[in-house]
Amino acid sequence: MFKHQINQFAHIETTCGLLLDELQKIWDEVGEPEVNRNTMLLEIEQKCLELYRRKVDVAKKCRAQLQQEIAESEAELADICSAMGEQPLHFDWKPDGGLSKELDIVISQLEDMRKLKINRKNQFVEVLQQIQNISNEFRGDTEDNLYKVVLDETDLSMRRLEELRKQLLELQNQKRNRLKQVSNHLNTLNSVCSVLGMEFRHIAGEIHSTLNDSKGTKDISNHTIEKLAAAVQSLREVKIQRMQRLQNLASALLEMWNLMDTPMEEQQMFQNVTSNIAASEPEITETNMLSVNFLNNVEAEVSRLEQLKSSKMKELVMKKRLELEQICSQTHMVTEALSVMESSVEAMKSGAVDPMYLLEEIELQIANVKEEALCRKEILEKVEKWLAACQEESWLEEYNRDDNRYNGGRGAHLTLKRAEKGRALVNKIPAMVEVLTSKTKAWEEQSQTEFLYDGGRLLFMLEQYSMLRQEKEQEMQRQRDQKRIQGQLIAKQEALFGSKPSPSKSGKKASRTPTGVAGNRKVSLGGAMLQNLKPEKAASRLQPSKSISEDPGHSAEKYSSGSGKAHKNKSPLIRKPLSPVSSQVLSKANIDNFLEDQKMTYTASLQKALSSTELSLVGTPSKPIAVGYEESRTPKTMPIPEPTTPPTVSVPMTTARTPATPRLALCIENNNNNQPTEYSFEEVRAGFILPKT
C-alpha cells in the first residue's frame, strides 16, 4: 500500500514532468516569449507552494487538536483515578499508531474509568442516602433539611466508601439500639402503667403519636427518647411513692391483724398487699396493684380496722380488767391497783386515756398478780383447808346442840357419819393452824410483806381464831365443872328420893321420835338451804385443789368416811362458816388439852352421861363466837364431849391402803374419787387443770 502511494507519487511526478514537457512544446509552437514562460512557471510554482503550506497548517492544527484532546483525556483520567484512589496509568510509551491512535486508547480508558466512577458514585450516593435517612430519623422531622450529606466528588476511594459504610453500619446499630431502647421504655412504661392502673396508650400517645401503635414503626428521635425516659422516670417515682404508701398501709394492716386476731378469711382479701410489704420497686408487677382505687380500698380497710381496734380495745380493756378482778378474788387478794384501774377505765371511757396504754398497764398488773398468786398458792391451799375445817367445826357445834340428833329420821345415818368425820377433822385444826402460822410467818419474812387474805392479815385471823378457841375451851371447862356439881346433886337426890329411869335408855328412846318435831333449832330444810347457799359454794370451789394436793396420809380418812352426797344433804345445818371474816386458833398447849379432854370423855361411858349433859348443855349459853355477822344466831356452845360412834380406827396406812405405795396412791386415788380426771406428775407440778368442756 505504502509502495502503491509512492508509486502514485511517482506517477504524479511523471505526469507533472510530462505536462511540463507538453507545455514547453506548446509554448515552443506558440512561440511564447521566454519571459512569459518564466512568469507562468513561477506562478505555477507559487500556487503549488501555497497549497502545500495550507495543507501543512491544517495538518498542524489537527495535530495540536489531537494532542490537546489526549492531554485533556489523560488529565481527566488522572483525576478520576486519583478520586477513586487508584494508581494512575502512565503514558510514557508512545504507541506507533500516532496521536489519533493514542487518543483512541486514552478515550477508551477514560470511558471505562468514567463507568467505574459512576458506579462508585452510585454506591456512595446510596450509602450517603441511607446515612442521611438515619441521621434525619435521629434528628427528628423538624430539622429535616438542615443536615444534608454532600457527596465529595474528589474522594470516591474505596477507603472512603468503606468509611462511610462503617459509619452507616454504626448508625444502623445505633438505630437498632434506639429501637430497642424505645421498646424497652415502652415495655417498662406499659408495666408501670398497668401496676399504677393508668392508660398506657394515652401516655405513650402523648409522647409521640407513633408510640401507641403497637405494630407500626416507632419514632426514635432524640427528643422522643428523652421524653420517654423522663416519662418512665416520673412514673417510676410515682410508683415508688405509691409503693411506700402501700407498704405503710400493709404494715398497719399486719399490726392490726395481729392485735385483733383477725380471721384468716378476712386477711385473705388483703394477702396480696401484705405479701408485698418488703418487696422492692421492680418486684411489684401485679396489675392495678398500685392503682389509686386499690390504694384507696386498702386505706379504707385500714381505717375500718382502726375503728374496730379502738372499739375492741375498750372491750379488751374491760375483759382484762375482769380477768384481773377474777384472779384477785380467786386468790383472796385485794390490789390497790384495782381501784386505780377503776378510775383509769372511767377515764378511758371518757377518752382521756389511751386504751393501748391502759391495756399494757392492766396486763402488767395481771402478770404481777399472777406471780404473787403463785407464791401465795401453798399457803392459800392450807387456808382453804383450814377454813373448810372451821366450817365443819361450826356445823358440828350446831349439830351437837341439837338434842334430837339421834332421832332416827331419814338420812340420820348420813348426819352421823358426817359428824364422825367432822370430829376427826376438828381434831386436826390446831395442828393445821400451827403449820399455817409458821408457814405464813416464814412467807412474811421472806417477802417482807404481810400476808393478806381478802384484805385482812392472815396472821391476825389465825390469832383471833386461837383466842376464840381458848375462850371456848374455858367455857367447856366451866360446863364440865357444872356438870360434875349437877351430877353430885342428882346423886344426892337419888340417895334421898330414889332412883330415876336410866338416862341411857331414855337417850335411845328419844331417837325414835320424828326429827321434824323435836329440837328448838331444827330449821326447815329449804330455808336453811337458801341461807347457806353461799358458803356451800365457797366450799365446793375448794374441793378440786384440795383433792389434788391432798397428802396421801389424809386421804385415807376421806376414803373411809361419808360420801359427797352426805355432805350436801347435811349442809343446811352448817353454821355459817367462820371463814371469810375472822377465825381463832388454839395454841399448841391448848390443843393438847383439848385433845386430852376429848379422850377422857371418850373413855367415860358417854351414853349414860347423855341425859345429864343435855340438861346442863341447854342451860348454859356460851359466849357468842366471832362478832360481826353472827348476830342473828343463837349463842353457840362448844362441842361438848358428846357421844360419838365408837371411835373407829382412824389408823392410816394399813387398813384403807392398797398395797400400792403412797406415791401411787396419789394418782390412783385421783382416779377413783369423785374426780374423774387423772393427772400425771408433770401436770400436777405445772398446776395444769383440764379445762371443763
Added chain:
Amino acid sequence: MTAVPPPAPGRELANPPSDGISNLRFSNHSDHLLVSSWDKSVRLYDASANALRGEFMHGGPVLDCCFHDDSSGFSASADNTVRRLVFSSNKEDILGRHDAPVRCVEYSYAAGQLITGSWDKTLKCWDPRGASGQDRTLVGTYPQPERVYSLSLVGNRLVVATAGRHVNVYDLRNMSQPEQRRESSLKYQTRCVRCYPNGTGYALSSVEGRVAMEFFDLSEASQAKKYAFKCHRKSEAGRDIVYPVNAIAFHPVYGTFATGGCDGYVNVWDGNNKKRLYQYSKYPTSIAALSFSRDGRLLAVASSYTFEEGEKPHEPDAIYVRSVNEIEVKPKPKVYPNPPA
C-alpha cells in the same frame, strides 16, 4: 441375775439444771447431750468433754427436747410453745404453739417433720424448713382422745400414749387417722412409751412398776408374743412398794433396753429372752430420763426428783454419764438363738 459389784454411778456432769430434769437425749451424730428442765432451760452438753456448750432460756418449764441435727434442736415448753434452738448462734425461734403445755416432741428423719404432743389433746406436725410463723410451719393438727403423755417414733411409725391409757399408732405418711387404736394393757397411767429399734413393736411403762412389751403386727402369732413384767418394786414388811417407771431407753446396737424408776434404779433388760441383764447401783433420787449414745457406749442418766410425791425436799438434780460395758447390755443367747427384737 447377773449382779456384779456396783461400779461408780458414772461421771456427773458439771453445771446441771437447777430444777427437775424433764428429758435428756444424745445426738445421733456425736456425744452431745441435750437436756430439758423445769428450770425453764434447755442445755447442750458435750458429754465426752464434760462441758456445757449452750443454754436456752424459755418462758416456762421445758417438758421435752430433741435434736434436729448437730447444729439445731427442738423443745417443748409448758408455756405452750414449740421452739427451734440453733446451737451455733445460741438463738431460738418459736415454731408454733399449742393451746396447752406441750408435753413431748420428736423429730422424724423419715418424714422431715417435727411431731409434738400436748395436754391440749392434740398432736401437731410441723415442717421446720418453713419460714417462721405458725401458718407456714404447721403441717397438721390431729386430735387425740386425751392429753398426750409420751411419743415414740420408729421409721414411719408413730406411737402416741395419752392419759386414760389410750395408745394410738400412726403411719406418718397418712396422719388423717390412727393406723391402730389401742388401750394400754397395763391398768395404770402410762408414763413412757418407746419403739423397738427394729420397728416391730413398742415398750410401754406405767406408774405402777410395770412394763408391757407390745407388737404392731395384729396377727395372732405376733400378739401371742406380747407380755408385761413387773419392775422397780421393793418388798418391805410383806408389802410391795411400787414405783413409777419414768424412762425406757433402747440400746441402739443390741436392742436390749434400760428402764429407770422413781426408786432410783436403772435396770437393763433383754426383752427377747425375758431376762434382766444388769442393775446399776442406786442413784440418789428418781430416774427421770435415760438415753444411750449413738454407738451405745455411753448411757446418760438423769437423777432428778419427778414430783411423784408433790413438793418436798429432795436430792439435787444431776446428770450422770456412764460408759456401758458390753456385758451389761449384750443379750445372752441361751435357749433361743433368735435375733434380738
